[in-house]
Amino acid sequence: MTSRPAAGGFFAAMAKRRPQLTAWLYLAAALALLITFTYVPVASMIWYSFTNWDGVSPDPQFVGWSNYGQLFSRPELFQVFFVSLYYLVASFVQIVLALYFAVVLSFSTWFRNLFKGVLFFPYLINGVAVAFIFLYFFRQGGTLDSVLAFFGVHTGQFWLGDPDWVNVSLSGVSVWRFLGLNFVLFLGAIQSIPQELHEAASLDGASRWQVFRHIIAPGIKPVLSLSVILAISGSLSVFEIPYIMTGGSGESLTFVIQTVKLAFQFNKMGLASAAAVVLLAMVLLITWLQRRLVPEERTDLT
Amino acid sequence: MKLRPLAIALAAALLAAGCGGGDADPGSTDALPPADPASVTGEVTVLTNRTDLVTDGTMKKYADEFKKTYPGVTVKFEGITDYEGEVKIRMNTENYGDVLLIPNTIVRDDYPKFFANLGSVSSVGGKYLFTDKSTVSGKVYGLAGFGAVNGFVYNKEVWAQAGLTQWPTTPEGFLAALQAIKDKTQAIPYYTNYKDGWPLTSWSSVVGSVTCDTKAQDKLASATDPWAAGSDLRAGDGLLFNIVKNKLSEPDPATTNWEDSKGLIATGKVGSMWLGSWAIAQMQDAAKKAGKDPATIGYMPFPAQVNGKYCSVLSPDYQYAVNVHSKSKPAARAWIDWMLDKSGFAEANQAVSTVKGAPLPSALKPFTDNGVQFIELSQEKAGLFNKIDNASEVGLNKQDYRQRLVDVARGAAPGDLNSVLGELARKWSEAAKLAGS
Numbered sequence: 090m091t092s093r094p095a096a097g098g099f100f101a102a103m104a105k106r107r108p109q110l111t112a113w114l115y116l117a118a119a120l121a122l123l124i125t126f127t128y129v130p131v132a133s134m135i136w137y138s139f140t141n142w143d144g145v146s147p148d149p150q151f152v153g154w155s156n157y158g159q160l161f162s163r164p165e166l167f168q169v170f171f172v173s174l175y176y177l178v179a180s181f182v183q184i185v186l187a188l189y190f191a192v193v194l195s196f197s198t199w200f201r202n203l204f205k206g207v208l209f210f211p212y213l214i215n216g217v218a219v220a221f222i223f224l225y226f227f228r229q230g231g232t233l234d235s236v237l238a239f240f241g242v243h244t245g246q247f248w249l250g251d252p253d254w255v256n257v258s259l260s261g262v263s264v265w266r267f268l269g270l271n272f273v274l275f276l277g278a279i280q281s282i283p284q285e286l287h288e289a290a291s292l293d294g295a296s297r298w299q300v301f302r303h304i305i306a307p308g309i310k311p312v313l314s315l316s317v318i319l320a321i322s323g324s325l326s327v328f329e330i331p332y333i334m335t336g337g338s339g340e341s342l343t344f345v346i347q348t349v350k351l352a353f354q355f356n357k358m359g360l361a362s363a364a365a366v367v368l369l370a371m372v373l374l375i376t377w378l379q380r381r382l383v384p385e386e387r388t389d390l391t
Numbered sequence: 392m393k394l395r396p397l398a399i400a401l402a403a404a405l406l407a408a409g410c411g412g413g414d415a416d417p418g419s420t421d422a423l424p425p426a427d428p429a430s431v432t433g434e435v436t437v438l439t440n441r442t443d444l445v446t447d448g449t450m451k452k453y454a455d456e457f458k459k460t461y462p463g464v465t466v467k468f469e470g471i472t473d474y475e476g477e478v479k480i481r482m483n484t485e486n487y488g489d490v491l492l493i494p495n496t497i498v499r500d501d502y503p504k505f506f507a508n509l510g511s512v513s514s515v516g517g518k519y520l521f522t523d524k525s526t527v528s529g530k531v532y533g534l535a536g537f538g539a540v541n542g543f544v545y546n547k548e549v550w551a552q553a554g555l556t557q558w559p560t561t562p563e564g565f566l567a568a569l570q571a572i573k574d575k576t577q578a579i580p581y582y583t584n585y586k587d588g589w590p591l592t593s594w595s596s597v598v599g600s601v602t603c604d605t606k607a608q609d610k611l612a613s614a615t616d617p618w619a620a621g622s623d624l625r626a627g628d629g630l631l632f633n634i635v636k637n638k639l640s641e642p643d644p645a646t647t648n649w650e651d652s653k654g655l656i657a658t659g660k661v662g663s664m665w666l667g668s669w670a671i672a673q674m675q676d677a678a679k680k681a682g683k684d685p686a687t688i689g690y691m692p693f694p695a696q697v698n699g700k701y702c703s704v705l706s707p708d709y710q711y712a713v714n715v716h717s718k719s720k721p722a723a724r725a726w727i728d729w730m731l732d733k734s735g736f737a738e739a740n741q742a743v744s745t746v747k748g749a750p751l752p753s754a755l756k757p758f759t760d761n762g763v764q765f766i767e768l769s770q771e772k773a774g775l776f777n778k779i780d781n782a783s784e785v786g787l788n789k790q791d792y793r794q795r796l797v798d799v800a801r802g803a804a805p806g807d808l809n810s811v812l813g814e815l816a817r818k819w820s821e822a823a824k825l826a827g828s
Contacts, residue, residue, distance in 0.1 A: 143496075143498070143781075144479060144496065145479050145482050145483065145494075145496060145497060145501070146498070146501060147483075147504060224586075224646060224648075227646065228643070228646035229642065229643045229646060231646075247642075247643045247645060247646075249643075249645035249646055250643040250644055250645035250646065250801075250803065251803065252798070252803045252804060255645070335586070335645060336586075336588055336790075336794075337791075338585070338586075338588070338645070338791075338794040338795075338798070339645060339794075339798060339803065339804075340804070350791070351784070353476065354786060354789055354791075355780075355781045355782075355784050355786065356496055356781050357781070357784075
């Protein structure tokens with residue numbers, strides 16, 4: 090640092106005189122990225138939703154609310170949210186499993202770090218790769234069938250081809266992939282609970298269940314509620330895995346796949362933007378409701 | 392939330408910048424063939440979907456060959472994997488290469504806004520096939536790179552094993568042939584390629600093949616039912632439906648794999664697939680790799696005859712165009728003409744050359760030997776057709792409704808052939824009425 094005294098002096102002087110300017114400087118990079126890649130695109134999307142733009146035409150026309158009118162007069166466009174229910178149920182299974190593993194692995198067990206790695210690893214794999222792995226997993230005579238056959242079960246089931254099963258299979262993939270993220274969030278929250286509380290509890294002779302019920306559960310409540318919001322908004326906007334694995338064929342069409350098809354297959358960029366705006370509004374609304382119903386409270390364990 | 396007005400102002404500024412950029416006049420909007428090769432200079436960037444040919448150096452070889460005739464021109468290639476998606480977005484700027492393939496999403500009436508005029512119909516149309524697909528008020532804006540026909544790629548050994556020696560002449564005959572394959576051989580008679588989806592889109596190319604009507608495509612651009620009894624699409628989609636319904640296709644369509652399908656047909660595990668003639672070379676390659684004789688791959692037209700003759704529609708692949716903002720239009724045009732006339736690209740790919748009077752590729756010899764009649768469809772109403780297709784969300788050239796058809800046929804979705812096609816026809820005629828046809 091001694092080689093650049095001028096710069097250090099400049100910042101120090103500035104910090105002394107106008108502390109708030111320094112704060113803004115630190116924020117500038119993050120803000121610039123946030124504005125360029127989030128707020129500007131969202132603003133343009135909202136603008137497109139009021140036009141009849143086809144994605145290429147140099148002169149889109151302003152059409153007012155007609156895209157929204159069309160969207161809400163076509164109930165079949167919202168029927169696809171039924172598929173989201175599969176993912177929603179799967180998300181809760183995922184939260185429960187993640188919580189279970191996080192609690193178990195927060196106590197000292199054999200091969201603790203190995204299991205942590207094993208559980209978190211799927212989250213690190215690229216979504217496209219995950220989809221391809223599971224295409225082979227689910228195909229006839231693929232991994233799943235072979236494993237079942239090893240146990241003497243011969244189902245002959247089409248895991249992706251059967252409309253009653255396709256969403257179960259796909260949401261299963263989603264659980265496999267995102268379990269690790271929930272797990273790490275829970276584990277982090279559990280480990281931030283002060284060690285003295287655990288010690289005090291064991292001195293008082295609390296059982297594992299009592300420790301969980303009265304120390305761990307209240308300690309991770311904010312993370313749990315965050316996970317629920319992520320689960321709901323995630324289920325509404327499922328895209329990657331079903332898009333690559335089935336392309337929305339069979340009964341696996343989701344709202345986002347449908348929107349992408351409107352935009353890029355039928356060139357209805359305006360209508361698709363309106364659909365995206367509606368989805369955004371729904372997610373915001375659900376988050377708001379959830380915050381109202383379960384207000385964030387500072388949990389004080391001591 | 393305080394950021395909102397700022398973001399909108401920024402967005403508005405960006406939009407204004409994006410819209411206002413197109414006013415500068417880049418000179419002439421014509422790209423006519425240069426008279427003297429030696430005098431043409433400049434650098435030409437070519438956008439292509441054939442990333443494989445760019446990476447393996449094939450395109451470079453063409454460029455070197457081209458430079459022998461046009462020493463002043465340097466050609467560079469940009470291979471784009473997601474060609475449609477990426478080029479469409481780039482076309483919102485001026486920077487989309489000098490030579491490009493016209494993305495399918497561009498409406499024909501917008502061609503003059505994006506591409507340079509390549510000459511009048513009377514001058515260019517006399518020399519090349521398929522020019523009316525890209526003609527706007529008497530001027531041609533795009534030239535097809537090559538053409539292809541559609542038919543069934545089939546494994547001759549499998550068909551012979553099932554005792555089939557003649558091409559079927561009716562869809563019913565074709566179904567009976569597939570049934571014979573199912574009964575007498577181990578092969579899956581037909582492979583849909585449902586999962587990858589795009590191979591299903593080639594079923595749209597039955598239009599014109601059944602009725603042998605050069606106006607078949609234009610007739611679709613109206614409120615009449617595209618699937619009426621006796622129509623091309625009814626015959627094609629009906630055949631696909633019945634193949635699946637009679638369990639003559641692969642048992643689990645949701646896990647098909649295009650790359651694997653080449654090996655499957657080459658080794659006789661699959662009997663047939665409906666594909667463009669460009670696929671023949673790929674299947675023969677697969678046969679060679681599997682240690683089989685490439686000659687086992689056969690090709691037959693759609694099983695329908697008019698006056699005792701099969702009919703096959705020649706249809707264009709992507710069309711080359713010159714960017715209207717290009718700074719080296721004569722050089723760009725020289726490249727297009729050279730690719731079509733001199734490069735031998737179509738022959739090398741077993742495709743149909745778009746130069747009128749050029750011989751057909753050897754892969755289509757069985758067609759010419761059996762007196763198959765080749766027709767070219769009129770594209771006069773292509774603009775209106777696309778408008779109805781998009782507005783109705785039917786997607787005649789897309790995979791979705793045929794995947795639905797396969798689902799219904801195999802009992803994985805409710806309904807029957809008539810209910811699916813009836814629903815599509817309803818959407819189609821509603822959109823056609825709105826589009827004012």
